[in-house]
Amino acid sequence: MEKRSLGARALVFPTPVIIVGTYDANGRPNGMPATWGGVCCSDPPSIAVSIRADNYSYDNIKLHGCFTASIPSERYMVETHYMGLASGRDNNKFESLSLTPSRAEYVNAPLVEEFPVSIECRLSQTIELGSHTQFIGVVLDVKADIAVLDTQGEPDIALIKPLVFDPAKRRYFGLGAPLSKASALSRRMD
Amino acid sequence: MEKRSLGARALVFPTPVIIVGTYDANGRPNGMPATWGGVCCSDPPSIAVSIRADNYSYDNIKLHGCFTASIPSERYMVETHYMGLASGRDNNKFESLSLTPSRAEYVNAPLVEEFPVSIECRLSQTIELGSHTQFIGVVLDVKADIAVLDTQGEPDIALIKPLVFDPAKRRYFGLGAPLSKASALSRRMD
Numbered sequence: 001m002e003k004r005s006l007g008a009r010a011l012v013f014p015t016p017v018i019i020v021g022t023y024d025a026n027g028r029p030n031g032m033p034a035t036w037g038g039v040c041c042s043d044p045p046s047i048a049v050s051i052r053a054d055n056y057s058y059d060n061i062k063l064h065g066c067f068t069a070s071i072p073s074e075r076y077m078v079e080t081h082y083m084g085l086a087s088g089r090d091n092n093k094f095e096s097l098s099l100t101p102s103r104a105e106y107v108n109a110p111l112v113e114e115f116p117v118s119i120e121c122r123l124s125q126t127i128e129l130g131s132h133t134q135f136i137g138v139v140l141d142v143k144a145d146i147a148v149l150d151t152q153g154e155p156d157i158a159l160i161k162p163l164v165f166d167p168a169k170r171r172y173f174g175l176g177a178p179l180s181k182a183s184a185l186s187r188r189m190d
Numbered sequence: 191m192e193k194r195s196l197g198a199r200a201l202v203f204p205t206p207v208i209i210v211g212t213y214d215a216n217g218r219p220n221g222m223p224a225t226w227g228g229v230c231c232s233d234p235p236s237i238a239v240s241i242r243a244d245n246y247s248y249d250n251i252k253l254h255g256c257f258t259a260s261i262p263s264e265r266y267m268v269e270t271h272y273m274g275l276a277s278g279r280d281n282n283k284f285e286s287l288s289l290t291p292s293r294a295e296y297v298n299a300p301l302v303e304e305f306p307v308s309i310e311c312r313l314s315q316t317i318e319l320g321s322h323t324q325f326i327g328v329v330l331d332v333k334a335d336i337a338v339l340d341t342q343g344e345p346d347i348a349l350i351k352p353l354v355f356d357p358a359k360r361r362y363f364g365l366g367a368p369l370s371k372a373s374a375l376s377r378r379m380d
Contacts (some may be wrong), residue, residue, distance in 0.1 A: 004336050006334055006345065010233050010236065012309070013206060036272065037230075039225070041324060043320050065256055074369055075273065125319075127326075130233050142195070143332075148251075155196065163369070168347060174369055176364030177366075179363060179364055180267060186230050
């Protein structure tokens with residue numbers, strides 16, 4: 001296999017697309033897509049999202065000490081993408097996109113009602129990294145549309161149909177075919 | 191849409207599967223899959239991986255102050271999964287799996303030669319989060335198999351075929367169909 005150096009670049013394949021939900025000082029809801037983020041700890045369950053200081057959401061998270069992370073399904077790709085082009089400073093993106101901001105139960109931040117999974121987070125650490133600030137939030141609750149739960153009540157990613165992001169060429173993909181259940185592999189290899 | 195509370199859980203959909211490459215004190219290569227991780231900063235380009243303190247890789251990263259992040263293609267799902275079941279304390283996983291550890295160019299850590307993308311990282315911050323420690327690494331170089339580069343020399347995720355992980359039911363998926371190029375959406379919505 002011949003390898004080529006691509007230089008120092010911010011790449012991992014794939015990344016998720018997380019809509020960070022916040023209220024501004026006037027209580028206006030905002031949502032912005034973060035592709036630099038994910039789970040960072042199991043106990044306490046925590047997720048991280050990295051945001052630039054000039055994003056409106058940055059001020060909102062600092063103000064309220066909390067945020068939500070909603071996972072859009074692939075049918076909301078255009079709305080998701082628009083949220084990354086527009087700024088909450090200039091307009092209410094929820095109104096522009098006919099999306100419904102519903103107040104989270106445990107934190108002072110909005111969920112995107114139409115998205116199948118939403119995660120409520122209390123800010124626990126703020127890490128300065130350079131162009132981006134990483135906000136780490138302890139998960140207080142996860143809410144899921146009952147339509148994406150399996151018969152055991154577990155969220156089923158094949159029903160969620162999350163966006164899968166390619167950070168190199170900035171493209172959205174869908175979820176592919178299931179390859180295997182890790183637990184099945186565990187039994188085989190124990 | 192009826193939503194159900196699932197409680198406080200560590201979930202984001204999807205997560206990547208990152209093979210963290212390190213050497214131990216004797217220079218023996220190790221690789222472990224991390225699904226808690228991703229890009230966390232654009233400038234300096236940085237990635238984060240979260241690891242438990244009892245993982246062998248934890249000691250190795252602390253020892254050498256660096257690590258690599260290799261992205262397995264879906265054809266290496268079984269090898270990837272095995273790396274998560276075995277410990278580098280007991281055996282050389284590279285040998286067990288007939289994978290080739292090649293020394294990174296800029297850091298003292300091994301790359302998985304057979305995997306299409308490898309990222310060389312110098313440890314920049316260590317964040318204690320609870321069950322997991324988040325290691326943040328500044329990317330010094332990305333290396334890619336020329337077979338996964340497009341005609342412009344850019345890595346093409348559709349050729350990389352990374353694993354896509356479902357943290358709720360711990361299953362591996364492939365990459366799905368391309369939905370859209372973000373730049374195409376930008377033009378339409380500008």
